[in-house]
Amino acid sequence: MGDHGPGFEPDLDEGSIVARAQDGDLAAFEHLVLTYQYRLFRLAYRMLNDRGEAEDIVQETLTTSWCGLPMLADADAFGGWIYRLATNKCLDVLRKRSAHAESIVDSDDMDAIPGARARSVGWDPAHEAEWSAEQDGLTALLKTLPPAQRACWLLREMHGRSYAEIGVTLKISPTAVRGTLARARHQIAEGMSQWR
Amino acid sequence: MALDDVPRLGCGRSIDSIWATIERPPTAHEEQCDHCQTARTRLERLSEETRALRESDVHDPALKPGPGIKDAIMDVARAEVRRGSRILLRSADNGTTEISEQALSSLVRFAAAAIPGVHSRRCRIEIRPAASSIAGEDDPSGTAGNATTAGPRLIVNLRVAAAPGIDIPLMAEVLRHEISNAIPAGVGIGAGTVNITVEDLYDV
Numbered sequence: 001m002g003d004h005g006p007g008f009e010p011d012l013d014e015g016s017i018v019a020r021a022q023d024g025d026l027a028a029f030e031h032l033v034l035t036y037q038y039r040l041f042r043l044a045y046r047m048l049n050d051r052g053e054a055e056d057i058v059q060e061t062l063t064t065s066w067c068g069l070p071m072l073a074d075a076d077a078f079g080g081w082i083y084r085l086a087t088n089k090c091l092d093v094l095r096k097r098s099a100h101a102e103s104i105v106d107s108d109d110m111d112a113i114p115g116a117r118a119r120s121v122g123w124d125p126a127h128e129a130e131w132s133a134e135q136d137g138l139t140a141l142l143k144t145l146p147p148a149q150r151a152c153w154l155l156r157e158m159h160g161r162s163y164a165e166i167g168v169t170l171k172i173s174p175t176a177v178r179g180t181l182a183r184a185r186h187q188i189a190e191g192m193s194q195w196r
Numbered sequence: 197m198a199l200d201d202v203p204r205l206g207c208g209r210s211i212d213s214i215w216a217t218i219e220r221p222p223t224a225h226e227e228q229c230d231h232c233q234t235a236r237t238r239l240e241r242l243s244e245e246t247r248a249l250r251e252s253d254v255h256d257p258a259l260k261p262g263p264g265i266k267d268a269i270m271d272v273a274r275a276e277v278r279r280g281s282r283i284l285l286r287s288a289d290n291g292t293t294e295i296s297e298q299a300l301s302s303l304v305r306f307a308a309a310a311i312p313g314v315h316s317r318r319c320r321i322e323i324r325p326a327a328s329s330i331a332g333e334d335d336p337s338g339t340a341g342n343a344t345t346a347g348p349r350l351i352v353n354l355r356v357a358a359a360p361g362i363d364i365p366l367m368a369e370v371l372r373h374e375i376s377n378a379i380p381a382g383v384g385i386g387a388g389t390v391n392i393t394v395e396d397l398y399d400v
Contacts, residue, residue, distance in 0.1 A: 012315055013398035016357050019317030021304070024278035024298055026270070041261040042253050055261045059268055068271045075317060076396065105264050135252060138245050157246050158253065180203045182212040184201040189211075189238040192245070 018075040022064075029069075032078070033062050039159060040086045046154050047090040049143060058092070061086040083161055083171040087151050095149045141191040145184055152177060153184040205231040215239055249330050283323045285348055285385060295383065304352055307378035311371055313359035315398055320353040324388060327364040349388025350379060368392045 014035075020028035037058050044054035065082055072081060142150055148170055154185040155169065158178075163174040170177070203211045207229050214235050217223070226232040253259050301319040319397040325348055352375060357365060372390040379387040379396030 011355055012394075015396055015398065016315035016317050019355065023301055023318055024280060026273060028279065029273055030266075030270055033266050037261055037266055037269075038259075042259050045259060046253075055265050058261050062269045063272045066269075067276065070278070135245065135249050138249055158250050178212060181216070182202040182210065184238065185215060185242060186211045189235075189242045191210050192241060193238050 010034045014078065015075040018069070018072070018156045022072065022075065029066060032065075036079075036082055037062065040082070043083070043086060043089050043159060044153055046139070046142065046158065047087075047150060048093055053093055057086055057089050061089060080161070080165040080168070083155065083159065083165070085119070087155065087169050089117040091147055091151060136190065137192065144191065145187060149180055149184040149187075152180045153188075156181055205229075205235055207231045211235060211239070215243075216245055283321060283350075285323070295385075300350070300352075300383070301378070303378055303382045304354055304375050307374040308354070308356065308371055310374060311367065313362040314367060314371060315357040317355040317357060317395060319355070322351045322353075324349045324351055349386050351389045352379070352387055353391045353392070353393070355393045355395045356395050357398040362398045362400075364394055368394075 017028045021032055040058045040061055041054055044057035045051065048054055048057070049161055061082060063079075064085060072078060142153070145153065152166055152170060155166045156163075161169075163177045167177045169172045170180075172180070205211070205214075207225075209225075209229075214226070214232060218236065218239055222232070222236060226236060265337060278298075280301070282296050283300065284294050284295040286293040297320070302319050304317045304319050304321075304329075308314055327388060354375070356371070358367060371392055375390050376387045381386060
């Protein structure tokens with residue numbers, strides 16, 4: 001039997017995978033890294049609009065989690081905890097950025113991602129172009145939101161996290177999360193109404 | 197932040213309340229109210245685009261970290277690998293024998309994996325020295341037949357998640373039996389006590 005234990009059974013629940021990683025099982029931890037690296041990257045990229053910085057967030061968050069795992073009291077709280085770590089790291093980056101320069105809104109940022117506009121599904125190209133333009137519009141509007149509002153919107157709408165969890169992450173009450181989300185939606189919807 | 201600090205329409209309704217029922221047909225008020233109709237149209241569009249962005253982001257190959265990221269994370273994890281504490285099996289003038297807790301946990305988990313409806317979670321293992329076993333401590337496991345009677349005895353504390361609807365007392369007995377057999381068979385040490393805690397029921 002190797003250092004990593006016997007690996008794990010198929011269909012293991014996440015809490016059990018987390019518990020094994022807490023006990024030092026590298027295979028279990030690798031499974032968590034594979035599961036969360038994409039989600040955290042999408043969150044960090046939409047928060048920061050910078051590939052390199054988003055990769056740094058993913059790497060720092062998951063590396064930190066390995067050291068902090070044994071102290072996590074509830075194995076089922078891993079998802080919320082890891083999202084909280086990543087969100088707060090993103091907010092730190094944005095605070096540092098705004099200390100350096102005020103202007104972070106750059107609607108050309110999406111061009112920096114190769115293939116970001118290339119949608120794989122076989123849609124009608126005209127429809128696809130329109131669709132993709134609208135989505136670029138949505139992401140451009142997203143960039144105009146204040147950081148905490150953007151985090152709130154992304155965590156809820158893109159990642160389906162609970163109000164309670166988002167509240168803990170942003171250090172506000174679930175009611176305040178509701179209000180922040182409403183303002184974010186309002187601002188985005190207002191922006192969209194001015195497109196044409 | 198005040199409860200009322202949410203955007204409101206001219207008719208007094210909050211954006212939030214319209215959003216909450218956007219999947220349902222408009223209410224009688226919404227059908228009459230221009231403010232609500234405009235807001236609904238905008239929010240329906242937002243809802244649709246939100247869903248589209250969520251879908252396309254998940255499948256967008258450009259929105260993935262480079263392959264080196266996972267490797268870098270795992271390199272750090274491997275460099276700081278935790279093997280748990282070491283358990284002293286024997287201490288004598290001519291040397292000591294220790295085993296890592298992690299090696300023993302692996303055995304325990306392997307045994308548990310054979311039982312349907314059980315996912316093993318954290319595992320802590322201690323040892324009771326041979327002397328105190330002999331000194332008349334009880335043997336509640338009733339598995340003395342397959343354990344080394346006079347040697348040190350392990351105390352296994354295993355937490356598990358169980359499938360809902362499972363017969364927990366029966367499952368625990370079967371699990372205890374498997375573990376009590378697997379440890380002596382795997383490393384030649386008796387499993388004196390196997391404590392099982394069902395800490396969760398997992399979704400099937």
